[in-house]
Amino acid sequence: MASTEVADLPEDVLFEVFSRVGKMKALFRCAVTCKRWLSVFTDPEFLHRLWPGEDRGRLLGFFLDEAIIKRQGAGTTLAYVPAPGSPISYGDCILTCFVTDDHDLFHSVTPLSSHRGILLLRFVIRSNKHVERNITRCVHGLCDPITGAHVVFPPLDCSCLLRSAYGYAILGAADSGGVISSTTFSQKLLLVGHESRDLHIHLYSRATNSWSVATADCILPSTRARELGARAAVVHRGVANWLYDDEGQYEQRESVYMLSVKAGTTRVYLTKLPIRDSNRSMFLCTDRDGRLSVACVHELRVDVWTTQDDDGESNDDEPLRWQQWHKVHEVQIPAGANFSSFRHCAWKCLNSGTLLFLVAHGICKNQVFVLNLETAAVEKVLDLSESPYSSKYYSYMPYKMDLPEFFLGQIGNHHQKRRRHGSKYDHRRRRHDILFEIFSRVHDTGDLLRCALTCKPWLHLLTDRNFLRRLWPEDRTSRRLLGFFFQKERFRIGKRAIKRRTKQVASECAPTFLSTPESLLGPGERALTSFVADDDGIFNHAEPLASRHGLVLMRLIPNTYEKIIAGLVLGFVNPITRERHVAPPLDCACLGKYMDGHAIIMDADLGLPPSSARARSAFSKLIVTRHHYQDDRHLHLHAYSAATRRWSAPIRCHCSYRFRLEGSAAAVIHRGSAHWLYTDRDREYIGDLYMLTSDLTTARGVSFTELPVPTSASYWSSSFLCVSGDGNLSVAIVYATRMEFWTQQEDGDEWLVRAKVIEIPPMPPRMDYTTPSRSAASGSPFTEGHCLRCMAATGSSSSISKGVSCRESWTAIRACSLTGTRGTCVPYEVDVLEFFVLHLGGLLSPRG
């Protein structure tokens, strides 16, 4: 790229730029300028770098209320004075600089409180109408000075609020344990008033846009009880807290109460505090460790009372353990600070461990200081003595907020979705995003394959592993198992059966495919011939035997008896690509009408690289085994090569008729060899296991060994070979309630050790479960580390098969019910991602 675009600037450069912008609103606009910047501004690390040292909010400035003037009737709007270095600094300005004042509402407001950057305002209704009718209308509203958003609540009529609300609290979603959302006003608002001894707590909820009385069952200790300290609640762990003082019990010197309202349940508690202090100048705050505390301000010191060992695990009945309150420490107000008139201060809690106090009169008139409770240091944060505000009395409302949190809350949610997809957003991937939206809605895998062949960019995209991984997130086993091929009836290969079939007397027993839920091949049950061409009924009269890497091995049943006895006809179909491959009939005396074991061998098994020219024909060989039952009853191995389309001459191996194939007929292919499991027919109840191994390349080098697996095999146990999760050959022995795994060691004579035992969970009681038949109870090898077990439960007339995969424990794949299945049931499992890359990747490589 010749010129650098502004969007490509690295984050460090952006930091330098943004840290100089200073103004909040400008930064906010920057954040929504482009996606790259949005991603920068939703990175918490970046935000904390931009505004370092923010603990629980930064003091941005003050809203000043000219209280005296307002009482005289003339409305004045709020003035805003920024704190030094504040990112929100417009100089001296008024509230309507922040908020669009469409209806002249914000020209006469009283600031009540601020919480997480949101102001709670009370609107002064200027019309005389209400005054005449002697109705007190309390109109409150929230306003976010940064975004300019605002909400005006419906008026609240209650006798308790004749003066004004005593206490108020804004409770954000975060306070009730929710997440910070982009919604500015996801808050609840609490107003506390009292009439005589009855406490009224009015709760406003955004969801219903209405007021409700949260409780009326709480009464004050006496009619002389009055509020103490700040009117804005200190919200601590989802509980809003205010202090009350009972003047009626003044002599007892222990008359401080705390009113607590839980944000989530709006339950109310009034608890007596064990604070003994004649000084009534106290207020709630939080200390450095975030504990709720009460600060008592004396002449030259501040006493801090706090709870002991407050672990925050407060239960519903007792929000905080007040009994354990004690005086922790005294903070001496530095004498050199020269506050001759500190008694006229207003004190507020700022952040944890810091107190804010405003000096209204005296030498330091209209100055604001922050007292650190831990170090007892005093810092001046605002000095209005030289400004036009100096001459009047103001009520100050500190405006503070956690800027990183605000940014994340405002714009973070929009960005999270994108983050979930991976790394930072790259605008070059925009086109891919659109295609992703489209392709993710093309559910059929075959359609996607055809899309890949439509044009080159799409081919690139659909062979890109990252894109495919996005399309099929989390390659889970249940995802890879696309369904089952099965037949409702077994074919009978007698003369009469064929005659009946050709005459269409008997119903067809076409192979059927049943999708698992979420299968990429689409839902439901469909005939095999909906995937592949019928080819004059060849694939309609076929029996599925096994499947591997997307190929399904079928035994084809020709339509005349002569053709059937002419030899075994095997065929392959690939339901995704619709490829078909029919091998010539295999005629050998050993085979007759049936075969025993088989092994489907792909190019990859032989260590061959997938040839670029014919990437699709990954199928390489087929090995078929069968005991010759006429001569010496030894085993014959027949190998078929896809390249030459010919069967090799049978290879005889030393596995006599005494041995019977155990487990699945499909071989387990592991490190260049095919393996089958055998048992001894004569010693069936002893359960010795033998393994037949055949070299894949030559289809020779056959070995037949006894496995040193000490099985206490009963008739009901069954065994099969599989590949364990760490890639070792294993024998799984299935008992009624458990499975044992014996795993091959890398080297050494003791090549099988018992690796693990897995308990088989009992079948759901609803299923009329009977012990599965020997064949049905056996599992079959599945993906590495998994095996599939089809559970059959014969109930009334139908049988139900259930796929279960097991790794560390049994996981039920959602039940597929195969009604009335008698024949074989072949699980169809494809790693679709690899399938795409393998089958299409060859097209992208340069051709010779």
Next chain:
Amino acid sequence: MAAPESGDGNNGAARMVTLISSDNTRFEVEAAAASLSQTLQLTILDGGGGGGDGIPLPNVDSATLSKVLEYCIKHAPAAANGGAPNATAVDRAELERFDNEFVNIDQSVLYSLIMAAHNLEIEGLQSLVAKKVADMIKGKSPMEIRRTLGFPDPTPEEQAEMNAHMLEYGWAYE
């Protein structure tokens, strides 16, 4: 999400914002409708788009924008309600009918619509149009897909390549 709008709603008329398309046509819509776009929502939250200065959308032309806004205006009330609770079956059926007719449009419009929906991040529209294109793809051969989606005619080079694919991947062309 709809906080600023409903805040204004208390004050009477809904807040309007102005959007400016690439060919400088101005569109005035309710902020609630425009806020269906997540991109615009941020700007609107920020206070932009009101009064004289509109929000310029240099990537969207007026024809597309008017179509986009047609969708937004129709879907804004449902989105404001948060969808399910208040919507009756009739409303949903009505929206569905609208959606079906909405995407029954010329391909060129469809593509600019999907680009616009993506740029403006209007989730519902994006998924609606993507679904439409996906439906157009389903069950077709590569040549048919090219024709349906209005790809330019293949260059001789491309044609040769496709022929080669066709030999190899005969199944895909059936």
